[in-house]
Amino acid sequence: MNEHRLDNRVIGTEEEISGSGAQKTFATEKGITSLPGAIGVQELLDSMPFYVLLVDSDHHIVGANKAFCARMRLDFRDVIGAYCPKLVHGVDHFNGCPLEDVVRMEVQGPVEKEYQDPRSKHWIKAAIYPTGRFTEAGKPIYLHTVRDITEHKLTALKLEKQHRLRGAIQEILNLSLKDVSLEELLSQALGIIISAPGLTIESKGAIFLVEDDPQVLVMKAQAGLDLPVKEICSKVPFGKCLCGIAASSQAIQFTQGLDDKHEFRYPEIKEHGHYCLPMVSNGTTLGVINVYLKEGHQKDSEEESFLVSASDALSGVVLRKKAELNLTQTLSRLQRTFKQTIVAISKANEEVDPYTAGHQRRVAQLSSAIASEMGLSSDRVEGIEVAGLVHDFGKVAIPSSILAKPGRLNEFEMGLVRIHSKIGYEILKEVDFPWPIAQMVLQHHERLNGSGYPDGLTGDAILEEAKILAVADVFEAMSSHRPYRPALGVSAALNEIMSQKSVLYDPKVADTLLKLVVEKDFKFSLIE
Incomplete structure (x- = not known):
């Protein structure tokens, strides 16, 4: 049995290359005696669920699979030798044809293009792959695949729209x-x-x-x-x-x-x-x-x-803008009653999130107790207390429907909640406090190992005051009721803090909290 060679590469036997029966006779009539429609090649093409053609550099079809013939409602005889743009698109020249890039622009390697068919409005992905084979007339043969990607494209467009x-x-x-x-x-x-x-x-x-x-x-x-x-x-x-x-x-x-x-x-x-x-x-x-x-x-x-x-x-x-304006007016109006003003702001903030009413004041109470027990100066203790009173002020910019939502928040909602420390910082940074209140508020969700937010700070990059607020915030939150869960209790809160000591939380602050709660019987006082 003689082998047929094109460009010195074996692609099949003489019988395989010419095909058999109707295909062989029709191919011979068309002068395509080297038609790569061998039984093995044809079976491979027919196994493809999308449209596959073999075309020469002049856009003439030298091979096609069953999916293409079925889609075009044509017999194999009507396809072989046909001029592709005329047969498929009904035009003498199809703008955007990937074969043009390969032939006229001498592009090496495969070319893939996506376009919307003007007649069907379907999205199509067309590709041209050089095969390294040639017809007997010396024309390069290319594998031409066509896929209907409308469903995929519409899904992608919908996701892009949602993202935007x-x-x-x-x-x-x-x-x-x-x-x-x-x-x-x-x-x-x-x-x-x-x-x-x-x-x-x-x-x-x-x-x-x-x-x-x-x-x-x-x-x-x-x-x-x-x-x-x-x-x-x-x-x-x-x-x-x-x-x-x-x-x-x-x-x-x-x-x-x-x-x-x-x-x-x-x-x-x-x-x-x-x-x-x-x-x-x-x-x-x-x-x-x-x-x-x-x-x-x-x-x-x-x-x-x-x-x-x-x-x-x-x-x-x-709400945030009104709260900001109210804050500025209140601070300028009540300079001599500074602490009382801060408490009033804290209460106003809790109106946005009634399920955590008193949270800021309790955090202020505990954080100042920890700071005092650690031996910090009275001035720094006062600054930490003020920061505790406003540490969640940024939540005024978060929709109350999210803050009061029962059950777990989704990723998008959590993303909104996590910007509250940054928003609090932006609100407070222009206020001329005698302490770095805005920085404390910004950093109160940072963690020693860098897993916190918004900036992923680690170790000494975090203010000591913010480390104290972080421990007080977590302890108060876990030991109190939330809309998505009942109170977990003091023991669970202490276990969380101590198990993550030196990982998430400052060890000195954690040990001080343990001493206050266990040895000194610290309890939150009633706050009105």
């Missing part, structure tokens, strides 16, 4: 770190919302807040609104029009057009729809976000989910 939307939420949360007025903050937040990627809302809307009158919304930021709208909707009573209904009901209002609930109108008003989303914290309406929609807009769950998350995030940002 999460990024938009993070942008809103990051606004709490900016040194800008509340009005400017709301304007920037509105811009982020109405330009969020992948949504089909209009680039116009408004944000309302509740101010002096608890039953009236006041427009604080707007984008793209007509002058009559800005005038008519400058103040909206609760229960009036869509925004007022959202405020009073604390429920999302959606409309595809100018329905009966759209009470505020003017002669030139154009048909449109709305999402009106209430901003709520601890049962109190803080304001409403209003975005415009094209008439007939279809309600979309993913779109609505993003808007709800944006509303929750902005609620926390507004």
